[in-house]
Amino acid sequence: MKLPYKDNIIMWKRYVDDIFCVWTGTDKDLDEFFKMINSKFKIKFTLEHPTSNTINFLDLKVTLNNNNDFSFDIYRKPTQTNTIIPYHSYHSPSIKRAAFNFLIHRLLNIPLSAEDYQKEINMIYQIGNDNQYTREYIDQILTSIKRKQLLKKIYPHIAIRKHFISIPYYEDLHQHTQQIMNKYDYTIMNSRHRTLENLLLNNKNKKKPEEQSGVYNINCSDCPAFYIGMTTRNMKKRFNEHQKNQPRSALGNHLNESNHNTKFENLKILHKESNYYKLTLLEQHEILKNKDSQHLLNEMSDFTIRDNSIFKLINSRQ
Known part of the structure; x- marks a missing residue:
């Protein structure tokens, strides 16, 4: 049995409950297809059409160009702020770097134009500046990630095994402890400190046997x-x-x-x-x-x- 509208779907990509679809039929065909899938499944779909050949999907802005290829840009919701963990906050360095690791990995892995790349790196610098991080701090993370990606392309067959140990973060001991652990190929993952509430109370609902x-x-x-x-x-x-x-x-x-x-x-x-x-x-x-x-x-x-x-x-x- 031939599936209806199968030939109209060029691309169908799903991430959790969001679906990106490239459709070649008419708007009328798309509306009929939309009504059909809503009638076949218990879950209800909503439909979002592109505006000027551009649509936002998750954190991407996808544009269909005149030559039928796609261009990409970073999409941020209007409600998004530049707030991350401030530089002077009492957190381990790895936790502070996490936000920049994500932003820079996304910057390098999405095929951006030179103009959009520069716009996004400037945005990352701005986020860092708003939270007391220097440009040099961000550049070090950018260089480190680029180097790791390059080594992975040159030596893709070499698996790097990492061993981790989890201990609470103490600012005065962290760097010294990490230097010792490096000799034994261990990386420190910092857990949070136990609070007085944790020590005195157990707020979890206990299940009956x-x-x-x-x-x-x-x-x-x-x-x-x-x-x-x-x-x-x-x-x-x-x-x-x-x-x-x-x-x-x-x-x-x-x-x-x-x-x-x-x-x-x-x-x-x-x-x-x-x-x-x-x-x-x-x-x-x-x-x-x-x-x-x-x-x-x-x-x-x-x-x-x-x-x-x-x-x-x-x-x-x-």
Whole structure:
């Protein structure tokens, strides 16, 4: 089946919920296409037409030229300000450089005309000046980034491995500590200091055990049968799914076929964990511990040590 309007779409680029489309049909065709996609999906699209062959997409200003190629410029919203972390603020140098790293990488990676390039570098200088950074400071970052990009083009096959260590920032110790760490190929990443509020209070909403993810054991209320499972979601929701047998599970099949029942009090949390790979190992560990029990509902064919690649890897390293 031929998709409608497929031949009218020359380019379709998506970033999160923003889509850039190059359309070759008429405005009427575009409006019909817009109505069609809004009728096919639950999400609703909005349509923005170019003005004088120019449209803003994210932080780019894209212009269609007379020779059917594109030119680019940096787009800033009218509400954007030049405020960044001031030079004299008590932050580590790497955090202060972050804003200029972003601005300069964008400057070098977007194909700007010579005029637009100069306009943007002047804007970066202005942002620095408004926040007490010197022109020389910005030029050093610009030179460093250009040098790294050049080395990457000359030696693209050499992978540079970096090791990082995270410690709070102390102005008097930072430079001396970094010099020591450089000898061991470590780069310091500065974490924020703990505040009095952090030390005295924990404002995070604590989840109830049954609202967390992990490995669990559920016993049948009418017989000694039990089931071991794991979930990366809410355990209470997963328990309700077992009762409804949606999606199908060994426990759900047992309850339906035997006309048995279970209750939420029969759920026992064995391990609290959110990492999928750790959960898989912990679940298999619990199943293998109970593999000789005749009341275990889990299918052992999926968890035999001989066929399990994870346990093969563990045994090979012992």
